[in-house]
């Protein structure tokens with residue numbers, strides 16, 4: 001069985017990707033801070049995700065870790081997963097710290113937490129799994145990023161009222177994208193891939209819903225993110241590496257059927273020919 005680590009799997013997109021990975025036959029280590037329901041002000045917990053994965057017939061393991069901790073031990077985490085589940089084939093760096101204060105009002109602590117969770121932890125976790133992947137000649141790292149990484153167009157500038165310039169969040173995701181492509185270039189030809197994935201629109205999750213009102217914006221389901229994630233994790237590493245992809249755009253370009261999270265069949269209403277192409281983002285960040 002392939003083994004995957006998914007960070008931020010206590011809820012939202014991470015829990016969805018973990019579910020899809022189990023449907024594809026993977027054993028999954030789920031990482032987050034919230035072990036039990038009620039430990040966070042948001043719905044979702046590692047226990048709930050692991051129970052669902054186990055009920056679905058998968059093998060899952062909860063790892064409680066705070067990725068913002070200055071002493072976060074990525075090697076220790078990967079060792080624990082390898083002892084319990086085996087060598088890691090897929091790493092999905094999905095956890096994120098998202099805050100949208102204005103640039104001038106962003107406290108140093110918030111900026112540093114964004115950077116630790118969104119940049120430092122993915123970097124350290126990838127460094128911990130990549131040597132084993134390279135030795136085995138196979139494996140993939142997927143970093144979840146965001147269209148806020150794209151430079152705001154201007155001048156003149158017009159920022160969205162709810163997220164402003166998304167300076168700490170978008171800035172950290174831009175850094176993550178650049179580091180991913182650089183690492184992919186260095187490791188090209190080893191059989192290992194590193195890619196980035198973001199939604200083309202937004203995904204209503206426990207976290208995003210608590211942060212901004214997304215009801216007025218176009219959105220897409222977790223299932224399309226999970227389909228695109230699986231496409232990138234299992235794509236030919238000669239072709240699918242060093243990419244900064246947007247889920248709907250990738251699936252549309254590949255004309256790839258979209259499965260439900262539980263792998264039980266096609267997701268109604270969300271097949272590539274049904275996408276609203278007005279919202280698709282080209283690789284590199286241009287809307288057609």
Ligand code: NAP
Pocket residue numbers: 007008009010011012013014031032033034035040045065066067068069093094095096097098117144145146147198199201202203204205206207208
């Ligand atoms: P979410 O619902 O807020 O979930 C975030 C996950 O990250 C939770 O499982 C949370 O678990 C974990 N996490 C946060 N801080 C952590 C920390 N310090 N240590 C360990 N785990 C931590 O987020 P989402 O909407 O599913 O987003 C998932 C990914 O997609 C993120 O990378 C985000 O940037 C990206 N994305 C989402 C959207 C969207 O519209 N939703 C758009 C663009 C990009 P605990 O609280 O239990 O620790």
